[in-house]
Amino acid sequence: MTVTTQAKILIVEDEIKLANVLAKYFxxxxxxxxxxxxxxxxxxxxxxxxxxxxxxxxxLPGQDGLSLCKAIRAQSEVPIMMTTARVEEIDRLLGLELGADDYICKPYSPREVCARAKAVLRRVQPSTNNETSHHWHLNENQLSVSFAQVEVQLTAVEFGLLATMVAKPNRIFSRDSLMHAAYSDDRIVSHRTIDSHIKKLRKKLEQLPTSENKLHSVYGVGYKYGI
Known part of the structure; x- marks a missing residue:
């Protein structure tokens, strides 16, 4: 038996067959x-x-997704998941920082889209149970992150990377955008440098008493903090 969640999803897709299949899954x-x-x-x-x-x-015909995302964001914080058939567009979308909550490349699995949509909705419509103990606490003055009274010290760069991603859960950040967040002096660093910082950051976060890995790699794009 299907239980109605009451949440309403708007699918904007000009490929009618694809839209209908996705709608049935939801x-x-x-x-x-x-x-x-x-x-x-x-x-x-x-x-x-x-x-x-x-x-x-x-x-989309009539008005493209980029301008629609900007128009929607100008008046609402409703979660937006953008889809594109062009892999190379993902980096451009991230660079524009339009405010979308997730980006998906076609062809995609309807099951994956549903799972990711559910995760986004769960984030913006949290459970009524008090789950604050499941979240990391960041202390900018101490450059530290803590969980369940266990504190881990970070470097300034590591803290900047973590704080940037934690501020926008489940949003995918390109390596370029993370570079700007981590280095205030606009120095030129390689993508490999960011990967190295993330690797060290993950190792430090393993010291926290939680089995959850909340820093996720997005193949070919960058990283995100997922809850």
């Missing part, structure tokens, strides 16, 4: 779903209807 999970296939229809609908999450394709 409906089987108990979500309400609305489909729009033309970019020019999105803002009119969004202005007069409540939605809890938007899955927004980059290449």
């Amino acid at each position: 409906e089987q999970m108990g979500y309400q779903v609305e489909l729009i296939h033309h970019g020019a229809q999105v803002m009119g609908y969004f202005s007069s209807n409540h939605v809890d999450l938007i899955i927004l394709d980059l290449g």
